[in-house]
Amino acid sequence: MKMQILQRTSCAALVTASLTLPVFAAEQDVNTDIGTLDQQTAEKAFPAKPPYSPYAGRNFPTRPFFGDTHTHTSFSMDAGAFGARLGPKDAYRFAKGEEVVASSGQRAKLSRPLDFLVVTDHSDGMGFFPQLMSADPTLLATPQGRKWYDEINSGKGAQAAIDIITSFGKGQLPKGFPTPGTPAYRSAWRETIKAAEEANDPGRFTAFIGYEWTSNAGGNNLHRNVIWRDNGAKASLVEPFTTQPPLGSPNPRDLWKWMAMCEEKTGAEILALAHNGNLSNGRMFPIVESFTGKRIDREYAENRTRWEPLYEATQIKGDGETHPFLSPNDEFANFERWDKGNLDLTELKKPEMLEFEYVRSALKNGLKMEAELGVNPYKFGLVGSTDAHTGLAAVEEDNFFGKTSSSEPSAERATHPFVKTDKAVIMGWEQTASGYAAVWATENTREAIFDAMKRRETYATTGPRMIVRFFGGWDFEASDAANRMPAKIGYTKGVPMGGDLSNAPNGKSPTFLVAALKDPIGANLDRIQVIKGWLGNDGQTQERIYDVAVSGDRKIGADGRSKTPVGNTVDVANATWTNTIGAGEMITVWKDPDFDPALRAFYYVRVIEIPTPRWTAYDAKYFGVAMPKEAPMTTTERAYTSPIWYTP
Amino acid sequence: MLREPLFQFLVLGTALFGLFHLVDKKKAEAPERIVISSARIANLADGFARTWQRPPGREELQGLVDDYIRDEVFYREGRAAGLDRDDVIIRRRVRQKMEFFAEDASTPDPTEDQLAAYLQSNPERFKTEYHLTFRQVFLSATRRADTIDRDSKQVATALAGADAAVDTTTLGDPFLLGEEFKAVSQHEMAGVFGDGFAKRLSVMEPGRWQGPISSSFGRHFVYVSERIPGSLPPLDAVREAVRREWSNARRLEAEQKLYASLRQRYEIVVETPPSKSAQVETSR
Numbered sequence: 066m067k068m069q070i071l072q073r074t075s076c077a078a079l080v081t082a083s084l085t086l087p088v089f090a091a092e093q094d095v096n097t098d099i100g101t102l103d104q105q106t107a108e109k110a111f112p113a114k115p116p117y118s119p120y121a122g123r124n125f126p127t128r129p130f131f132g133d134t135h136t137h138t139s140f141s142m143d144a145g146a147f148g149a150r151l152g153p154k155d156a157y158r159f160a161k162g163e164e165v166v167a168s169s170g171q172r173a174k175l176s177r178p179l180d181f182l183v184v185t186d187h188s189d190g191m192g193f194f195p196q197l198m199s200a201d202p203t204l205l206a207t208p209q210g211r212k213w214y215d216e217i218n219s220g221k222g223a224q225a226a227i228d229i230i231t232s233f234g235k236g237q238l239p240k241g242f243p244t245p246g247t248p249a250y251r252s253a254w255r256e257t258i259k260a261a262e263e264a265n266d267p268g269r270f271t272a273f274i275g276y277e278w279t280s281n282a283g284g285n286n287l288h289r290n291v292i293w294r295d296n297g298a299k300a301s302l303v304e305p306f307t308t309q310p311p312l313g314s315p316n317p318r319d320l321w322k323w324m325a326m327c328e329e330k331t332g333a334e335i336l337a338l339a340h341n342g343n344l345s346n347g348r349m350f351p352i353v354e355s356f357t358g359k360r361i362d363r364e365y366a367e368n369r370t371r372w373e374p375l376y377e378a379t380q381i382k383g384d385g386e387t388h389p390f391l392s393p394n395d396e397f398a399n400f401e402r403w404d405k406g407n408l409d410l411t412e413l414k415k416p417e418m419l420e421f422e423y424v425r426s427a428l429k430n431g432l433k434m435e436a437e438l439g440v441n442p443y444k445f446g447l448v449g450s451t452d453a454h455t456g457l458a459a460v461e462e463d464n465f466f467g468k469t470s471s472s473e474p475s476a477e478r479a480t481h482p483f484v485k486t487d488k489a490v491i492m493g494w495e496q497t498a499s500g501y502a503a504v505w506a507t508e509n510t511r512e513a514i515f516d517a518m519k520r521r522e523t524y525a526t527t528g529p530r531m532i533v534r535f536f537g538g539w540d541f542e543a544s545d546a547a548n549r550m551p552a553k554i555g556y557t558k559g560v561p562m563g564g565d566l567s568n569a570p571n572g573k574s575p576t577f578l579v580a581a582l583k584d585p586i587g588a589n590l591d592r593i594q595v596i597k598g599w600l601g602n603d604g605q606t607q608e609r610i611y612d613v614a615v616s617g618d619r620k621i622g623a624d625g626r627s628k629t630p631v632g633n634t635v636d637v638a639n640a641t642w643t644n645t646i647g648a649g650e651m652i653t654v655w656k657d658p659d660f661d662p663a664l665r666a667f668y669y670v671r672v673i674e675i676p677t678p679r680w681t682a683y684d685a686k687y688f689g690v691a692m693p694k695e696a697p698m699t700t701t702e703r704a705y706t707s708p709i710w711y712t713p
Numbered sequence: 714m715l716r717e718p719l720f721q722f723l724v725l726g727t728a729l730f731g732l733f734h735l736v737d738k739k740k741a742e743a744p745e746r747i748v749i750s751s752a753r754i755a756n757l758a759d760g761f762a763r764t765w766q767r768p769p770g771r772e773e774l775q776g777l778v779d780d781y782i783r784d785e786v787f788y789r790e791g792r793a794a795g796l797d798r799d800d801v802i803i804r805r806r807v808r809q810k811m812e813f814f815a816e817d818a819s820t821p822d823p824t825e826d827q828l829a830a831y832l833q834s835n836p837e838r839f840k841t842e843y844h845l846t847f848r849q850v851f852l853s854a855t856r857r858a859d860t861i862d863r864d865s866k867q868v869a870t871a872l873a874g875a876d877a878a879v880d881t882t883t884l885g886d887p888f889l890l891g892e893e894f895k896a897v898s899q900h901e902m903a904g905v906f907g908d909g910f911a912k913r914l915s916v917m918e919p920g921r922w923q924g925p926i927s928s929s930f931g932r933h934f935v936y937v938s939e940r941i942p943g944s945l946p947p948l949d950a951v952r953e954a955v956r957r958e959w960s961n962a963r964r965l966e967a968e969q970k971l972y973a974s975l976r977q978r979y980e981i982v983v984e985t986p987p988s989k990s991a992q993v994e995t996s997r
Binding site: 127128131177178180244245246247250251263266302303304305306307311312313323326327329330331530532534547548549550551552553580581582583585586616644648649650651652 | 756757759760761763764765766767773776777853854855882887889890891892900901903904905906907908910928929930931954957
C-alpha cells in the first residue's frame with residue numbers, strides 16, 4: 066500500500082514537470098499500467114546514482130517569477146480621465162526596470178525589475194480617452210458628454226472620471242463610445258498587442274497580451290482580466306469582449322462563451338481571473354446568480370472552473386482574503402479591508418453579502434457546491450496584482466504610485482477622498498500598496514508562466530517578494546525539512562500548491578512541506594500558517610488556522626496556535642524598521658492533526674511578515690504632513706498560496 | 714470679453730455667415746446625403762465578426778447600420794456647429810495623429826548597414842549579461858543567530874584549499890532554492906540574493922571556494938565553476954531588438970523634425986499672464 070502511494074505521488078510530480086518538458090513526453094504516452102510505468106519513470110528521473118551533472122533531471126520550477134497581471138494605462142477610459150498619460154509601451158518599460166516619467170511629472174523606477182506584466186486596459190471604450198471626441202462628436206451632443214467635456218476643460222478631470230466610472234457602472238454611457246469594430250477601437254487593440262509583442266523578451270521578461278472585461282452591473286464589481294498564452298498573430302484575430310450590449314454582455318457566462326469561441330476559432334489559449342469581490346456586494350462568488358436569481362448549476366460550475374483558474378486576492382482597492390465578520394477568530398483578518406459598499410459606493414454593504422465576496426469563504430462554498438453539483442466552481446489559485454491605473458506597477462510601501470494618476474505621490478493624496486457619494490466615502494489613505502503575482506514556472510516565457518497559472522502553481526503577495534513553497538502528500542517526514550534540496554523532495558513526495566490530494570491511505574493524514582524565505586531586501590517573517598477549510602458531515606463549512614512555524618522562541622500550543630505577537634520595531638516618524646525580530650527563513654513539515662478522510666477540505670498557506678511602515682508613514686515623512694489619526698501607519702505584509710485540495 | 718455685446722454680435726454674425734455659406738454651398742452641390750457603401754457595411758459586419766466569431770444576423774446588421782448612421786448625422790451636425798473647436802481633447806488627439814503620421818512616415822525598413830551601425834554604436838543596449846554557474850554553502854542567520862561568526866570561520870577552514878569535488882552536505886544549512894545555481898544572470902542573482910550579493914559574486918574568479926559573502930539571509934561560501942562573460946551578440950541574434958530600437962530612435966527623431974519644421978512657420982508670442990505668478994509658461 067505504502068509503495069503504491071509513493072509511486073502515485075512521484076507520478077504527480079512528474080506529470081507536473083512533464084507539462085513543460087519534452088524529455089518526459091514519451092513516458093507520458095504510456096498510460097495503461099500505472100504501477101509499472103511509475104516505477105520506470107521514477108527511476109529515470111531520480112535514479113539511484115545521480116547523473117554527473119547535478120542539473121540534469123531538474124525539471125521543476127526552481128524559482129518563482131514575480132509580476133503583475135493587472136495594469137491599466139491611458140488606454141483605459143477611466144485612467145485617461147484621471148490624467149494617465151503613459152500608454153502600454155511605457156507600462157512595459159517601467160515593469161522591466163527602466164525609469165519613466167509618471168503622468169504627474171515625477172520620475173519613477175522600481176527597486177528591481179518585474180519578471181512579467183499584463184497590460185489589461187478596459188475592453189469597454191478601449192482607447193476612449195486618446196480617441197474620445199475626435200472619433201465621436203456625438204458625445205458632445207449628449208448632456209453627459211457635454212458635462213464631462215466642460216469638467217475636463219475646466220480642470221475637473223477627476224470629477225469627470227468618477228462620473229464616467231459611475232455612469233459606466235449603471236450602464237448609462239452615451240452613444241459614441243468606442244466599440245469593437247470601429248477603427249478607433251481596432252487601433253487601440255492593435256497598439257496594445259504591438260506594445261506586448263515588442264516588450265516580450267523570452268527568458269528575461271514576459272509581456273502578456275490581455276485586457277480587462279469590466280462587468281459592473283449596478284456598480285457591483287464582477288471584473289475579469291483575460292490573458293493570452295499566445296502571440297499577437299492569434300490575439301489580433303479577435304477584438305476584446307465588452308460588457309455593453311449589443312456587442313457585449315455583463316454576464317460572466319457570456320464572457321466564457323466568448324472565450325470558448327475565441328479558443329475554438331483562433332486556436333489561442335486564454336484564461337480569465339476575477340478581482341475585487343470585496344466591491345461586488347455579494348455577487349463575485351455566488352450561490353444564487355445575480356443575473357437570474359437562480360442557484361448556480363453544473364454548467365456554471367464547469368465553465369467557471371475551466372476558464373478561471375486563478376483569482377486576484379489582493380490589490381490596491383483592498384485585500385480580499387477574508388473578513389473579520391467571516392473569520393472572527395483570525396487576528397490577521399482585519400487587514401486593508403474595503404467593506405463600505407460596492408465599487409462606486411452607490412449601494413452600502415450588508416454583512417450577509419460578505420460570504421460571497423472573499424477568497425476563504427468562496428473556497429469553502431466551493432466545497433459545498435462540489436458536493437451538490439459534482440464540480441467545484443471555486444477551485445481557484447491565488448495571485449495578487451496592482452490594478453494600477455497609472456501604467457506603473459509600483460506597490461512597494463516606500464515606492465507606491467497609487468491607484469490613479471491623481472493619487473501619485475503628493476502631500477495631499479492621503480487626505481483626499483478616493484470615492485465619495487452621499488452614502489459613504491473612501492479616503493485616499495485607504496488605498497492598499499498591494500500586490501504582486503508569484504508564479505512557479507519552469508522558465509520566464511509566456512507559455513511556461515501561463516501553464517503554471519493554469520495549474521495554479523502561484524501565490525499572492527501584498528508587495529514584497531518573499532519566496533513560498535508548499536507541497537502536500539502523505540509521506541512527508543520531519544527530516545524532509547532538513548533536506549538540502551527542499552524543492553526536489555517536495556516534488557518527489559507530493560504535489561505543489563494548486564494541486565490535488567485524494568485516496569487517503571488507510572490511517573494516514575495529509576502531510577505538508579511548507580517553507581518561506583524573506584524578500585532579500587525586505588522584512589523578516591513573523592510566522593507561517595496553514596489555513597484549512599472543510600465541509601462537515603452536517604453540510605456546514607468550517608475553517609481553522611494553524612500556526613506551523615513561528616520565529617524566535619515562541620511556542621505553538623496544543624491548539625495549533627501561537628498567540629504571542631512577534632513584536633514591533635517600526636519607527637513611524639522616520640518610516641524605518643529593523644530585522645531584529647522575526648526570521649529570515651522558515652521551513653517545516655506539518656501534518657493535519659484533525660483529518661477526516663471522508664470530508665472534502667482545502668489547505669492554503671499564509672505567510673506573515675513582521676510589522677513594517679505602511680506607505681502612509683513614508684508619505685508623512687517625505688512630505689512632512691500629518692496623517693489623519695484613523696489612517697494606519699504600519700502594516701503586516703503577507704503572502705497567500707494557492708490551496709491544495711483534498712477530495713475523498 | 715466674452716460678455717461684450719460687440720463680441721457677441723461678431724461671433725453670432727460670423728457663425729450665421731458661416732452657416733449660410735455652408736448651407737449655400739451644400740445646396741449647390743447636392744442635398745445632404747449619407748451613403749452607407751457596401752464596403753462600409755462589410756466593414757461593420759467584419760467588426761461584429763471579430764467580436765463574436767460569426768457574421769451578424771439580419772437584425773444585428775441593421776442595428777449596426779442604424780447606429781452608424783446615427784453617429785454620422787450627429788458627427789456632421791456637431792462639426793457644423795463647431796463643437797470640435799477649442800476642445801482640449803480634440804486638439805490633443807489631432808496632435809497625436811500628426812505624431813503617428815510622423816511615426817509611420819519615418820519607419821521604412823532599415824538596411825543591413827543601418828542596423829549593424831546602430832548595434833555597434835549602442836552596444837550597451839544589446840550586450841548580454843554575464844552568467845555564472847556556482848555552488849554555495851549557506852549559513853543561516855536565523856538558525857545560527859549567536860554562532861554565525863564562529864561557524865563561518867570553521868566553514869572557511871574546511872573549504873580552504875578544497876575544490877569542486879568537496880562534499881558539502883555536512884556543511885552549513887539548507888537553502889530554500891537549493892545549493893547549485895546554473896548559468897544565472899546578474900539580475901537573477903540580485904533578485905534572489907539581493908544586489909550586494911550579486912555585485913560581490915560578479916567579481917569572483919572561478920575555480921576556488923570563496924567567501925563568506927553576506928546577504929540578508931546569512932553568509933554564503935561560493936564556488937564559481939563557470940563564468941560565461943557577457944558579449945555583444947552578432948546582428949543575426951538580436952535583429953528584431955535592434956530593428957525595434959532603431960525604429961524607436963527614428964520615430965523620436967522624425968517627430969522632433971516634423972515639429973521643428975512645422976513650428977518654423979509660426980511666429981510665437983507668449984504673453985506674461987497678469988497673475989501674481991511670475992512664471993512664464995513656455996510654449997511647446
